[in-house]
Amino acid sequence: MPQLDASQQILLDRALERMVRSGHAATPQRRLVAQELLASPCALTARQLADRLGAQGDRVGVMTVYRTLALLAEIGAAYVLHDHLSESAEAHYAFCSDRHHHHLICSACWGVWEVEGCGLSEAQVRVGDAWGFQVQSHSLDYYGLCARCATA
Numbered sequence: 001m002p003q004l005d006a007s008q009q010i011l012l013d014r015a016l017e018r019m020v021r022s023g024h025a026a027t028p029q030r031r032l033v034a035q036e037l038l039a040s041p042c043a044l045t046a047r048q049l050a051d052r053l054g055a056q057g058d059r060v061g062v063m064t065v066y067r068t069l070a071l072l073a074e075i076g077a078a079y080v081l082h083d084h085l086s087e088s089a090e091a092h093y094a095f096c097s098d099r100h101h102h103h104l105i106c107s108a109c110w111g112v113w114e115v116e117g118c119g120l121s122e123a124q125v126r127v128g129d130a131w132g133f134q135v136q137s138h139s140l141d142y143y144g145l146c147a148r149c150a151t152a
Contacts (some may be wrong), residue, residue, distance in 0.1 A: 002035065002036060002039035003039075004035065004038065004039060008038055008039070011038060011095070011097055011098075012031075012034055012035055012038055014077075014098055015034055015038075015072065015075065015077035015095075015098075016030075016031065016034065018075040018076070018077060018098075019071065019072075019075055019077075022074070022075050024071055029060045029064050029068070030064075030068045030071070032053060032058050032060055033049060033053070033060060033064070033065055033068040033069065033072075034068070034072060034077065034095070036049055036052055036053055037049060037069070037072070037078060037093060037094070037095045038095040040052075040094075040095075041111060042094075042106075042109055042110040042111045042112065043081050043092035043093055043094040043105070043110040043111075043112050044092060044093060044094075044110075045090045045091065045092055045093070046062065046065045046066045046069055046090075046091075046093070047062065047090070049065050049069070049093070050062040050065040053065070069093050072093070072095075073093070076096065076098060077095065077096060077098070078093045078094065078095055078096060079093065079094045079095075079096045079103065079112075080092075080093060081093070081094060081103075081105055081110075081112070081141070092110055094112040096114070097114060099116065100116070100118075101114040101115055101116050101118075102114070102115045102118050102139065102140040102141065102142070103115065103140075103141045103142065104142045104144070104146075105141055105142065105143050105144075106144070106145055106146040106149055107143050107144065107145065108145055108146070108149035108152075109146065109148070109149050111146045111148075111149075113146075115142075118140055120138055120140065124138050
């Protein structure tokens with residue numbers, strides 16, 4: 001099981017609290033899935049996550065991993081990423097903080113970085129007003145190559 005630093009442990013605890021508040025048990029298996037996802041420097045597919053857990057000797061079934069990732073996404077603790085640059089249909093998941101942010105996503109290594117502050121709040125209001133639409137939220141992903149992959 002990966003060791004988390006203090007800030008990561010806080011994020012994990014908050015996610016598990018949201019899980020319980022939403023009416024779901026924070027089982028040991030769900031904790032393992034969330035912790036492994038949080039510790040990963042890149043987004044993972046459910047199968048990759050199950051394989052990592054299995055390699056560590058943690059007994060978590062692949063269906064439990066899929067269901068836990070769906071639950072984490074539902075409560076806002078995981079972000080579902082789709083590869084828009086290839087024909088790969090399998091979703092990748094990244095652990096997310098609970099503050100407003102956007103993502104930089106490396107299309108080569110699936111590294112994910114959170115970017116705080118986006119300046120879209122004014123644009124959100126303008127677009128909503130122009131269309132008579134009450135915008136409740138927005139998201140923005142930047143796909144490209146991280147510094148390491150760009151030089152490789």
